[in-house]
Amino acid sequence: MKYGMVIDLEKCLGCRTCAVACKAHNGQPPGVWWNRVFTPGSKFHQTGVGEYGRMGMYFLPVCCQMCSNAPCVKVCPVGATYYDENGVVLIDYERCIGCRYCMTACPYGVRQFNWQDGKKATEKAHYAHGYSYGWPHKYRDKQGRLVYMPSRPKGVVEKCTFCAQYVNRGEAPACVRSCPANARYFGDLDDPQSEVSRLLTQRGEFRLLEDLGTQPKVYYLPARRSGGERIERI
Amino acid sequence: MKESKAWIVFLGLIVLAGLVAWGFQLKEGMVVTNMRNPFSWGIYIATFAFFVGIAAGGLIVSSSVYIFDLALLKPLARIAKITAFASAMGAAAMVLPDLGRADRVYNLLLHPNFRSPLVWDIIVITGYALVTLVSLYIDVLPDLFKQKSRLAFPVGGKTEDEVLEISRRLSRVAAYVGLPFAILIHTVTAWIFSTQVSRSWWNTAILPPDFISVAVASGTALVILVSLTVKGRETFQQYAGAYRTLASISGAFIIVHFFFMYNDFMLRWWWGAAHEMEPLLIALRDYTWLHLAEVVLPFAAMIMFLHPGTKNSFRGLYAASLILLAGVYAHRFLLMPSSYNSIPLSLPVPGVSGELWAYPIATGVYNPPQDIFVSFWNYVPSGVEVMVTLFPMALVLLVITLGVRYLPGCYESAVKASLKRTDEKTVSY
Numbered sequence: 001m002k003y004g005m006v007i008d009l010e011k012c013l014g015c016r017t018c019a020v021a022c023k024a025h026n027g028q029p030p031g032v033w034w035n036r037v038f039t040p041g042s043k044f045h046q047t048g049v050g051e052y053g054r055m056g057m058y059f060l061p062v063c064c065q066m067c068s069n070a071p072c073v074k075v076c077p078v079g080a081t082y083y084d085e086n087g088v089v090l091i092d093y094e095r096c097i098g099c100r101y102c103m104t105a106c107p108y109g110v111r112q113f114n115w116q117d118g119k120k121a122t123e124k125a126h127y128a129h130g131y132s133y134g135w136p137h138k139y140r141d142k143q144g145r146l147v148y149m150p151s152r153p154k155g156v157v158e159k160c161t162f163c164a165q166y167v168n169r170g171e172a173p174a175c176v177r178s179c180p181a182n183a184r185y186f187g188d189l190d191d192p193q194s195e196v197s198r199l200l201t202q203r204g205e206f207r208l209l210e211d212l213g214t215q216p217k218v219y220y221l222p223a224r225r226s227g228g229e230r231i232e233r234i
Numbered sequence: 235m236k237e238s239k240a241w242i243v244f245l246g247l248i249v250l251a252g253l254v255a256w257g258f259q260l261k262e263g264m265v266v267t268n269m270r271n272p273f274s275w276g277i278y279i280a281t282f283a284f285f286v287g288i289a290a291g292g293l294i295v296s297s298s299v300y301i302f303d304l305a306l307l308k309p310l311a312r313i314a315k316i317t318a319f320a321s322a323m324g325a326a327a328m329v330l331p332d333l334g335r336a337d338r339v340y341n342l343l344l345h346p347n348f349r350s351p352l353v354w355d356i357i358v359i360t361g362y363a364l365v366t367l368v369s370l371y372i373d374v375l376p377d378l379f380k381q382k383s384r385l386a387f388p389v390g391g392k393t394e395d396e397v398l399e400i401s402r403r404l405s406r407v408a409a410y411v412g413l414p415f416a417i418l419i420h421t422v423t424a425w426i427f428s429t430q431v432s433r434s435w436w437n438t439a440i441l442p443p444d445f446i447s448v449a450v451a452s453g454t455a456l457v458i459l460v461s462l463t464v465k466g467r468e469t470f471q472q473y474a475g476a477y478r479t480l481a482s483i484s485g486a487f488i489i490v491h492f493f494f495m496y497n498d499f500m501l502r503w504w505w506g507a508a509h510e511m512e513p514l515l516i517a518l519r520d521y522t523w524l525h526l527a528e529v530v531l532p533f534a535a536m537i538m539f540l541h542p543g544t545k546n547s548f549r550g551l552y553a554a555s556l557i558l559l560a561g562v563y564a565h566r567f568l569l570m571p572s573s574y575n576s577i578p579l580s581l582p583v584p585g586v587s588g589e590l591w592a593y594p595i596a597t598g599v600y601n602p603p604q605d606i607f608v609s610f611w612n613y614v615p616s617g618v619e620v621m622v623t624l625f626p627m628a629l630v631l632l633v634i635t636l637g638v639r640y641l642p643g644c645y646e647s648a649v650k651a652s653l654k655r656t657d658e659k660t661v662s663y
Binding site: 030031032033036038040041042049050051054055056057058060062071074075076077078079080095096097098099100101103104105106107108109111112113114115116117120121124125153154155156157208209212213 | 262263264265267269270271272274275332333334335336338339341342344345346347349350351352353356426429430431432433573574577578579581582583584585586591593594595596597598599600601606607
């Protein structure tokens, strides 16, 4: 089994629901975002770019690209970042020494460091009294490695896990389930009959910074609105 | 000697202050630094790279004595090895405060990932520190033996001549083992950066050779600086030949460094692709003053090291060494901004050709009215970072001070004695 994601940019309406659902379900401390959505080329989200008469825009959600040749896994000096049995890149919160080499290595800027204790950061944000969010239990993978906990310790790196705690129970990641446009698909790339595999043969999919050779398992279907331009390095 | 005691106490206090600052950082988290997710390595790693560089001097000087038959450098070899060992210790000490979880540093031993250049670097730097230490020990062995020190136990029961012979033979071996190690630590430290395909500023084959040239230049300058300080103005003429040789080595390698650096600039500028140009522009446009420092200071030092008027003067060499070290420190700092502030996930702007748009990165800290998502992070080290950096800095100076003070053959009286002995017995090699 090889988990992968397909994001249809033609369907994405840039509402950022995925980013918020992701944040809420995975208890990300204030300032930490596993999922981002922006309007490429534009200073402001949801604002068109280009010359007068030839304006256009599309929205690009970016989470961990789950590379098959992941620079973060290669550089981690202690093997805290690793591939699980389904090719998902995970971080062991108990192993990480916080050297942040992986953040330097990752070309997608998805890795987030806990610059302070998660609980303390949440207190400083002054949310409504008693408000808390995030899956409330620790989650360990099949090898017993701690890859999710509701309250983050300071000094470790975190990022998208493809919602390890849900996928293990046969549910799709929070971003996929919450997308109002159904722009995200999740499934097994090894199975040619899966929805994600079938989508990949149809519309000229591409991956981010493909020329770096990271071989992501997150694929994008181009938006026609942007003229079907490929999002690659010039 | 009284002065040196006050100096040691002073350094001790700075080490202490740095440790207190580190304690504060451990308690509050690394939020007290000015690093953030988009700019995740700062002055700590820059200083680490600086220390690895200046550690080069030791074995280069002492190995040259044997490998390149530069016998005139021998009187400075001991000091050189002490500076090398101290700098390697400084590099090790500098990495620790950069770890978010320094309490788990043992994981490096329990679960090393041998594909990580960081693990290779830990191995070669530890190896280098050991080789330097052993080489230093071999060097001082005859003196320890003469003083009937207990530290000379491996050669107990031998005659003085035999001990001298052993020391000379093993020094040769250490020279041949040491030089490749000295080259390796700079190569591997550069690989930490140059292997990163996402960072165009570092991802070039010129980086390791450039690290070596900067290391030879700055490591040699440190040996000149410490030797001048320890041996004093009175003996300057006695060692003028050695100083001149070291100055020429340093000066020549500054030229090599400039050659490598501008080679890299040239390729970036000529092709002009946005993701290649951007890091260069950041260095020139956003960090103009630091860039001027990294160019002008080493250039001035190069002239001073090569000009007969200054390379034959105590003051000239002293100033040149200090200027070079400052310039190299600026150069090391500039490893970071051009790398982090040209965000790897930069995409074409639809409808506009040749322009790149950087996909914003979450800083990791919610601190209104500061933006959470940024595509440029104006990194300036925080007060805590500066304080913490002082700890390994003072530690290096402390180890050097204690080394030259307590090891025989560094201060002048002892040196004269050993020189005399060298003339009589070992000049034959």
